[in-house]
């Protein structure tokens with residue numbers, strides 16, 4: 001059978017019937033060509049370029065010959081159909097690419113089974129390696145699991161209530177500003193506490209867990225968080241936190257210090273020292289930043305004859321924020337056994353990406369997220 005290649009026609013008129021006919025003719029041609037597109041790399045690339053090539057691709061032609069040429073009153077309807085066609089075509093290109101790649105990795109094209117030599121060794125796929133940020137996170141979580149902490153999880157899309165309000169952020173706190181937080185669009189009609197956002201920290205999981213579990217609890221929470229930060233060497237709109245919470249009767253700041261000091265020695269090596277300096281967070285009181293003695297220069301601030309950059313020559317590296325859970329936070333979950341007069345607790349949070357940067361001596365945070373196999377292979 002001879003297949004005559006489909007050509008995008010000019011439209012004689014823009015009636016619904018004429019559009020229907022033109023669209024179904026185009027989709028029929030697409031369907032026919034899909035069947036052959038994945039047979040080889042050349043065929044797939046030719047298919048892709050023919051349909052979505054920027055210069056002279058069929059989609060571009062549809063745009064020029066149908067949409068751009070349409071009279072004003074028909075533009076809206078033609079635009080809708082052109083969008084539908086675009087989705088169908090892009091879907092077909094993606095699907096055929098997948099089929100082609102599959103056929104490349106299989107020993108035989110699907111359907112032909114005459115000569116399978118079952119004694120040949122199979123095709124081994126590269127297993128890959130754990131991503132350095134995931135590995136760091138898992139190792140840190142494991143330190144706390146050994147202390148009896150369990151892993152908790154929660155949604156990445158959160159409400160203002162869990163992300164801010166229940167964590168004692170006052171209504172006008174600047175962290176709610178869209179300059180800092182990525183909100184889901186179109187929610188102006190909702191009350192503030194119900195508005196959805198990408199969580200800016202893993203702390204909402206603390207509230208969610210306390211709503212579901214009565215004290216005592218000890219949890220560690222790894223997860224992705226988002227902030228409205230443009231990407232640079234030390235910032236990313238998406239990054240990873242590890243957070244912890246312990247609540248029981250008679251938990252003191254001494255427990256916090258002992259737990260975190262032990263955890264840092266487990267993670268970085270028994271020779272690191274820890275140091276706590278006063279800080280502020282809305283959900284803890286008192287709050288502190290914890291530093292560990294620089295595990296790169298051993299706390300001397302110098303590397304050979306030069307300065308130690310990771311600790312800025314101070315001999316100390318800031319690793320996490322922590323503090324005793326603010327009684328105002330317990331008020332939100334008081335009914336589940338968290339009476340601030342009876343229980344106390346501590347919380348801490350750290351950035352897995354930052355710790356991975358320090359641990360592996362990586363200079364640019366973006367390298368973690370670019371998916372360049374040459375970079376990631378160094379950690380396998």
Ligand SMILES: [Zn+2]
Nearest residue numbers: 294297308311
């Ligand atoms: Zn140092």
